[in-house]
Amino acid sequence: MPSPIRTLLLLAAATISLGQNTTLTTTTSSTSSSVTATSSISCATGLHLIVARGSTEPKGLGRIGVVAGNVTQEIPGSTVSAVDYPATFDAYFASVNMGVAAMNAMIAAYITACPSSKIALLGYSQGGQVAMDVVCGTSETLFTVTPDLSDAFRSNIIAVVTFGDPSHMVNQTWDEGTSNHNGIFQRANTSACEPYSPVIKGWCDKGDIYCDAGNVTGVHGTYFANYTDDATNWIVSKWNASTNSSGSPTGTAAPPTATNVAGVLQPASFGFVALLAVAGAAFGTLL
Numbered sequence: 001m002p003s004p005i006r007t008l009l010l011l012a013a014a015t016i017s018l019g020q021n022t023t024l025t026t027t028t029s030s031t032s033s034s035v036t037a038t039s040s041i042s043c044a045t046g047l048h049l050i051v052a053r054g055s056t057e058p059k060g061l062g063r064i065g066v067v068a069g070n071v072t073q074e075i076p077g078s079t080v081s082a083v084d085y086p087a088t089f090d091a092y093f094a095s096v097n098m099g100v101a102a103m104n105a106m107i108a109a110y111i112t113a114c115p116s117s118k119i120a121l122l123g124y125s126q127g128g129q130v131a132m133d134v135v136c137g138t139s140e141t142l143f144t145v146t147p148d149l150s151d152a153f154r155s156n157i158i159a160v161v162t163f164g165d166p167s168h169m170v171n172q173t174w175d176e177g178t179s180n181h182n183g184i185f186q187r188a189n190t191s192a193c194e195p196y197s198p199v200i201k202g203w204c205d206k207g208d209i210y211c212d213a214g215n216v217t218g219v220h221g222t223y224f225a226n227y228t229d230d231a232t233n234w235i236v237s238k239w240n241a242s243t244n245s246s247g248s249p250t251g252t253a254a255p256p257t258a259t260n261v262a263g264v265l266q267p268a269s270f271g272f273v274a275l276l277a278v279a280g281a282a283f284g285t286l287l
């Protein structure tokens with residue numbers, strides 16, 4: 001079980017090796033221009049996927065976008081949105097909080113616009129922690145506590161998929177992969193995950209530095225080659241199951257347009273995000 005000190009050292013080492021800025025300014029300012037987009041949501045006739053990339057990946061879907069892309073090949077009329085958040089190693093705690101706020105806002109906005117929509121949440125690494133924090137609430141040590149996802153949205157969420165989530169806990173019903181250790185930011189309270197257990201799958205392999213608190217450097221990057229098809233098929237099977245019982249979500253749906261397919265950023269609640277950034281900056285500067 002890694003101590004908080006070991007965890008801090010790990011993150012500090014990662015920060016130094018990447019030579020990253022430790023200020024939050026540049027990462028927050030880039031999110032401040034898209035507030036108007038809420039009214040432009042058009043409801044997918046297929047599945048809507050909300051994707052959170054891993055630490056240090058360029059803005060957009062990141063590597064786990066391959067899973068989202070493959071799902072859209074299988075489910076016609078599906079759309080994909082990227083969570084617009086810093087995804088930095090430095091100021092990791094603040095970054096996760098901003099990701100949680102942004103993903104929560106995207107879910108709320110989308111379901112408000114499209115009440116019968118079916119949604120999948122995907123995340124790699126830090127993005128996996130974001131997705132699980134959104135669903136379960138944030139309970140990990142050192143992180144700002146956040147509430148679990150509103151029950152009002154539960155029936156819309158048909159799949160939650162993570163690769164290499166640092167908040168991974170062993171022996172959960174949703175665990176996939178070969179890991180038998182908790183992650184470096186192990187979740188303190190999984191109670192609120194339980195109602196979602198049939199729709200969560202988290203892949204974590206033995207030795208992964210983050211989700212398994214392991215020491216095998218390459219493992220964290222192997223999920224895409226090893227599990228993309230498993231994850232894709234599982235999401236499609238959940239979609240199939242959801243459409244079989246309740247009928248395809250149509251209603252207010254408009255045909256997906258080029259502007260809401262892969263990579264387009266959805267609005268978040270930036271005032272809230274800014275507050276969280278201030279709260280999290282204290283941790284960031286420690287690193």
Ligand SMILES: *[C@@H]1O[C@H](CO)[C@@H](O)[C@H](O)[C@H]1NC(C)=O
Nearest residue numbers: 018019020021022023025026
């Ligand atoms: C830090 O950010 C500043 C301003 O964006 C940039 O000019 C500088 O190159 C960055 N430094 C590193 C190490 O990334």
Ligand SMILES: *[C@@H]1O[C@H](CO)[C@@H](O)[C@H](O)[C@H]1NC(C)=O
Nearest residue numbers: 169170171172179180181182
């Ligand atoms: C997980 O389950 C295995 C098998 O029951 C058990 O040996 C192990 O101690 C458990 N690990 C934790 C962290 O609870």
Ligand SMILES: *[C@@H]1O[C@H](CO)[C@@H](O)[C@H](O)[C@H]1NC(C)=O
Nearest residue numbers: 136137139148189190191192
């Ligand atoms: C864990 O979370 C549940 C649901 O959010 C809550 O009712 C419970 O009090 C929490 N347990 C602890 C030990 O904080």
Ligand SMILES: *[C@@H]1O[C@H](CO)[C@@H](O)[C@H](O)[C@H]1NC(C)=O
Nearest residue numbers: 181206207212213214215216
């Ligand atoms: C890596 O982890 C394994 C299992 O936890 C341990 O047996 C091994 O000694 C570790 N190796 C190093 C170099 O720390």
Ligand SMILES: *[C@@H]1O[C@H](CO)[C@@H](O)[C@H](O)[C@H]1NC(C)=O
Nearest residue numbers: 177178205206222223225226
């Ligand atoms: C994942 O794939 C790599 C090769 O890319 C392989 O070495 C490794 O054993 C695989 N891991 C699992 C758990 O199957």
Ligand SMILES: *[C@@H]1O[C@H](CO)[C@@H](O)[C@H](O)[C@H]1NC(C)=O
Nearest residue numbers: 232233234235236237238240
């Ligand atoms: C999902 O349903 C489609 C259409 O019935 C079917 O072709 C496909 O094999 C199903 N996929 C999975 C993974 O269940």
Ligand SMILES: *[C@@H]1O[C@H](CO)[C@@H](O)[C@H](O)[C@H]1NC(C)=O
Nearest residue numbers: 237239240241242243244245
């Ligand atoms: C719907 O359910 C029926 C009966 O359970 C099954 O035969 C069929 O394959 C399902 N269709 C899809 C698209 O999953």
Ligand SMILES: CC(=O)N[C@H]1CO[C@H](CO)[C@@H](O)[C@@H]1O
Nearest residue numbers: 066067069070073228229232
């Ligand atoms: C099974 C399948 O369709 N896999 C595809 C997933 O997406 C990648 C990247 O677009 C393709 O290379 C795979 O063939």
